[in-house]
Amino acid sequence: MVKRTSFEHDACPIARSLNAIGDWWSMLIIREAWFGVSRFGEFQKKLGLAKNILTVRLRALVDEGILTTAPASDGSAYLDYLLTPKGRGVFPILVALRQWSEEFDARPEEIATILVDKQTGRPVRKLELHSEDGRLLTPADTALRPRPAAKRVTA
């Protein structure tokens, strides 16, 4: 490849996200972490990926501040990989991916799980985008604008 294109300095926030979590495994690692998986071996077993890849991915996720390593937790002096707030912030992306599959997948019957409201056990609604004043927005109701110049902290 000569060099995998990096979007680290791209001005598009989507590209920047992808740069951090847009590869095949990172998102799935975050998904597993979401489910409470925290140990190297557990990730490896559940995802079935090669250990060297897992090593690299975990390190990258830690570098990006999406995971942290905690010295221990269950006694055995090994590492726990835990989601940071930034990592937990990926949740809407996971939900969006999930809902896209649910809506458009060619074989939805192969999908094993559904996301439900814990309180009622009923499936959740689709993600909604609202305006500042609370109106439900469709994609067509939105537009992109240049970011306003950074507002200086009043000093």
Add this chain to the structure above:
Amino acid sequence: MVKRTSFEHDACPIARSLNAIGDWWSMLIIREAWFGVSRFGEFQKKLGLAKNILTVRLRALVDEGILTTAPASDGSAYLDYLLTPKGRGVFPILVALRQWSEEFDARPEEIATILVDKQTGRPVRKLELHSEDGRLLTPADTALRPRPAAKRVTA
């Protein structure tokens, strides 16, 4: 790689989504298509990716039903690549990725654009997840459950 792992038959909807649009370029192609880009050369110029890669990606996206080719549109008898409903359905994922960057990126000042409500020009709210009966849900309010057996169409 011996073989790039495929999640086509994975039961997890997140993995299935990633299988379709989880690679470096596909999401960005969809983003550009969202902005109205439809021609091969335009994609190539805006994204700066190699033409062979673009060819492969576009074909894959067409195969997956995310894009369609329309015979023409502006006169010149070339192809237009247009989003299908499935492709437009990616919008929430794009928004989620964007908002994640906006919230957690280490250098948010480098982000060039913001998503606004067309009507007021004000930034949109964060994506919201609601229960069936309208309560706003936090990640902790949700759980995964096995998909109920497919409901047969009453026949």
Add this chain to the structure above:
DNA sequence: GCATCTGGTTTTAATATGCAACTACACAAG
């Protein structure tokens, strides 16, 4: 103290990526 488990690293092979050069076709000008 010896085997085994966990958490990796190293080696090697396969695949994907990217660049550049080349082809095919449409359309326009001369």
Add this chain to the structure above:
DNA sequence: CTTGTGTAGTTGCATATTAAAACCAGATGC
């Protein structure tokens, strides 16, 4: 009709990244 230019790709090759499998070291278990 011949040449020229722009679009839309394809092909070939060098290199990077990914993956599998073997290997290894320290901790644990017995």
